[in-house]
Amino acid sequence: MRSLVLGAYAMACGTLTAAEAHFASALAQQSADEESWVGAGAHLWISSVYNFQGRSREGIEAARQALSIAPQVSWSRANLSMGIALAEGPQTAIRELSPVLPSIRNSADGGSSADALLLTFNGWHRITAGELEAGIDDCSHALALSQSLGASVLPDLAYAAVASAQYLLGDWHRASISIERAHDVTANGAGLVATRPAHFATEAWLAAGRGEWSRAEAALSAAEQGAASIGGELASTYVLIGRAILAQARGDYRGVLEAVERLVEEAKEWPRLCRVFWLPLHAEALLETGRVEDAEGAVSALRAAVSGLPCLRTASAWLSGRVAEMRGDLTHARIAYERELGAGSATNVIALHRALLEHSYSRVLNRMGMATDASRWLLKARDHLAALGASPFLARCAENLSPAKDIRPSPRGSFADLTKRQRDIALLVGRGLTNREIANELFVSSKTVEYHLSHVYGKLDHSNRRELRDYVQRSEFRIDSGGLCE
Numbered sequence: 001m002r003s004l005v006l007g008a009y010a011m012a013c014g015t016l017t018a019a020e021a022h023f024a025s026a027l028a029q030q031s032a033d034e035e036s037w038v039g040a041g042a043h044l045w046i047s048s049v050y051n052f053q054g055r056s057r058e059g060i061e062a063a064r065q066a067l068s069i070a071p072q073v074s075w076s077r078a079n080l081s082m083g084i085a086l087a088e089g090p091q092t093a094i095r096e097l098s099p100v101l102p103s104i105r106n107s108a109d110g111g112s113s114a115d116a117l118l119l120t121f122n123g124w125h126r127i128t129a130g131e132l133e134a135g136i137d138d139c140s141h142a143l144a145l146s147q148s149l150g151a152s153v154l155p156d157l158a159y160a161a162v163a164s165a166q167y168l169l170g171d172w173h174r175a176s177i178s179i180e181r182a183h184d185v186t187a188n189g190a191g192l193v194a195t196r197p198a199h200f201a202t203e204a205w206l207a208a209g210r211g212e213w214s215r216a217e218a219a220l221s222a223a224e225q226g227a228a229s230i231g232g233e234l235a236s237t238y239v240l241i242g243r244a245i246l247a248q249a250r251g252d253y254r255g256v257l258e259a260v261e262r263l264v265e266e267a268k269e270w271p272r273l274c275r276v277f278w279l280p281l282h283a284e285a286l287l288e289t290g291r292v293e294d295a296e297g298a299v300s301a302l303r304a305a306v307s308g309l310p311c312l313r314t315a316s317a318w319l320s321g322r323v324a325e326m327r328g329d330l331t332h333a334r335i336a337y338e339r340e341l342g343a344g345s346a347t348n349v350i351a352l353h354r355a356l357l358e359h360s361y362s363r364v365l366n367r368m369g370m371a372t373d374a375s376r377w378l379l380k381a382r383d384h385l386a387a388l389g390a391s392p393f394l395a396r397c398a399e400n401l402s403p404a405k406d407i408r409p410s411p412r413g414s415f416a417d418l419t420k421r422q423r424d425i426a427l428l429v430g431r432g433l434t435n436r437e438i439a440n441e442l443f444v445s446s447k448t449v450e451y452h453l454s455h456v457y458g459k460l461d462h463s464n465r466r467e468l469r470d471y472v473q474r475s476e477f478r479i480d481s482g483g484l485c486e
Helices: 002-013 014-028 032-052 057-069 074-090 090-098 101-105 115-126 132-149 155-169 170-187 193-208 213-230 233-248 253-266 268-274 273-288 292-305 310-328 330-341 351-367 371-388 390-401 422-432 435-442 446-460 464-472
Strands: 478-480 483-485
Touching: 002 014, 002 032, 002 193, 014 032, 032 057, 032 074, 032 233, 057 074, 074 090, 074 115, 074 213, 074 268, 074 422, 090 115, 090 268, 101 115, 115 132, 115 155, 132 155, 155 170, 155 193, 155 351, 170 193, 170 253, 170 422, 193 213, 193 233, 193 390, 213 233, 233 253, 233 268, 233 390, 253 268, 253 273, 268 273, 273 292, 273 310, 292 310, 310 330, 310 351, 330 351, 351 371, 351 390, 371 390, 422 435, 422 446, 422 464, 446 464
Parallel strands: none
Antiparallel strands: 478 483
């Protein structure tokens, strides 16, 4: 009993090695009368430790042992699904949970905290399987259910999972809010300390994409410190992905390779599970450092992954075209880009990949002497990057624009003049929320919202809420796919 309690405390503190030792001791020392509940608890907790460490086979076995003792415990089923995701892929984990999920989603009484837990894990599996929108739906359902029950069922994991999917889909403003909520949960002691490095790394993804270098470095430094303290493969994987994304935003493709090739070479479980976040970076970095033959192999691997991760289809087309460009085959590059651009509307499109494909397509058209079409697609890429707020990528796009079509500052105040909190509040005003609704959304007081709004009005030269709302909706802060474009 004592070892079980000490293990739970170590787990809460994020010291995985100590937690494993205590849970193993609990299993070895349990008495006959304790065997049922102590054994179930120790097996359940140690399966979590094994999963964090990327030891899926041991995690699966421990979770099955826990379920054999107490089959009604949803935590054990959730841990089993995570072990299966690591060992066999997220689609297999989704199938493991599929027998219980329809009854949860259709429950007449709204569901239980156990249901919220299983929905959270299923949402994570769907996101790592590239089913980004469905994963957000599951995690959002889990969060709403937890709140209605007044329970705290891994909200940090749900918020962080949602943030990672929103990042890919291009909803960077909402992603920032989601990751702030994950931070708030762990800061209040209601989350898993072992997942905090992943939260900080995700924050760094967003800051890097916007060119907020100091914030990105600070977040990655916090992630690295947490990973060093906690240990485990999950934390180190997210740190390496964060380093790669920051290097990409800076145009440092040797830095991208340094981070990503560790994920490729080590061939561990968490990097494999999280490849939706980094696989295109590998091929891009190989191309940009002149290793075209190696890039062809990486693009082939990317194409093969699309069947299981359809959200990477745009990246596959873009990087296939880039390989053809590097080979001097503009015709095949153009075909690759046009095939994807003509594919029609699709779900789960990764927004940054789409904008980069459009930019590459405009460059090929220009080289082929089709200047008018090239300009039109370059402006499309510019608009999509501006909607994301992807300043570093937007700057590269602007370099190719003619002076007449260059991006010019607004005669009013600029979106860049706002702080992050002011920007979030302006967005929510544009969506028609009241001060109280904004306060609830951002977990601040109504007075805080009023304070920030007064500064927003001043910086953007507006005198009232209606002007700001109209400005966000119709003018230079037009909302487009959850973002803003100038």
